[in-house]
Amino acid sequence: GDSVTQMEGPVTLSEEAFLTINCTYTATGYPSLFWYVQYPGEGLQLLLKATKADDKGSNKGFEATYRKETTSFHLEKGSVQVSDSAVYFCALVASIQGAQKLVFGQGTRLTINP
Amino acid sequence: SQTIHQWPATLVQPVGSPLSLECTVEGTSNPNLYWYRQAAGRGLQLLFYSVGIGQISSEVPQNLSASRPQDRQFILSSKKLLLSDSGFYLCAWSDVGARGYTFGSGTRLTVV
Numbered sequence: 001g002d003s004v005t006q007m008e009g010p011v012t013l014s015e016e017a018f019l020t021i022n023c024t025y026t027a028t029g030y031p032s033l034f035w036y037v038q039y040p041g042e043g044l045q046l047l048l049k050a051t052k053a054d055d056k057g058s059n060k061g062f063e064a065t066y067r068k069e070t071t072s073f074h075l076e077k078g079s080v081q082v083s084d085s086a087v088y089f090c091a092l093v094a095s096i097q098g099a100q101k102l103v104f105g106q107g108t109r110l111t112i113n114p
Numbered sequence: 115s116q117t118i119h120q121w122p123a124t125l126v127q128p129v130g131s132p133l134s135l136e137c138t139v140e141g142t143s144n145p146n147l148y149w150y151r152q153a154a155g156r157g158l159q160l161l162f163y164s165v166g167i168g169q170i171s172s173e174v175p176q177n178l179s180a181s182r183p184q185d186r187q188f189i190l191s192s193k194k195l196l197l198s199d200s201g202f203y204l205c206a207w208s209d210v211g212a213r214g215y216t217f218g219s220g221t222r223l224t225v226v
Contacts, residue, residue, distance in 0.1 A: 043220040046216075089158065101173070102150075
């Protein structure tokens with residue numbers, strides 16, 4: 001079945017450091033890909049998405065490019081802030097009988113120190 | 115605009131007690147509805163989904179059940195909670211084309 005593998009955490013960086021969180025997927029066809037963020041004590045928020053190969057999703061300084069050849073969707077940010085501390089989930093959408101489910105990676109906890 | 119409401123936000127229940135978590139969606143019709151669970155230190159797992167009133171599909175066998183008595187209402191239940199039911203439960207909805215997938219704020223359930 002479809003699956004998502006995410007870089008294991010936790011990840012701890014200093015403010016203004018460069019961030020990469022790796023994500024690879026296994027799927028039939030070319031599903032839409034997502035990054036969700038979960039801030040402490042909150043639910044999930046969509047951070048960015050890409051719907052086809054070579055698409056680049058971007059939001060709040062974060063970027064991820066849909067790479068069909070490497071089945072990857074790595075999350076990057078050039079200069080992280082303390083407020084970026086959260087858990088990040090990579091996900092793909094898979095079709096199920098009449099609906100669509102999100103298949104998530106295990107999540108990566110990111111802590112940014114001032 | 116569409117909104118999704120989930121309650122309660124936190125819940126502490128003894129083992130063997132019943133459970134009812136409720137989720138409602140506003141501003142859309144005939145949404146696909148979902149219940150996910152996030153166990154401690156793990157990712158999110160789809161528990162149930164529904165494509166219409168009274169239509170419930172289960173992704174994994176478990177101690178829980180779901181119901182959809184109205185178009186925009188989705189309920190997660192248990193007759194007798196187990197310790198292993200502890201976790202963070204998230205309701206979500208999507209439109210038929212999955213152009214959007216929106217989560218509720220979640221319920222943190224602790225079974226003691």
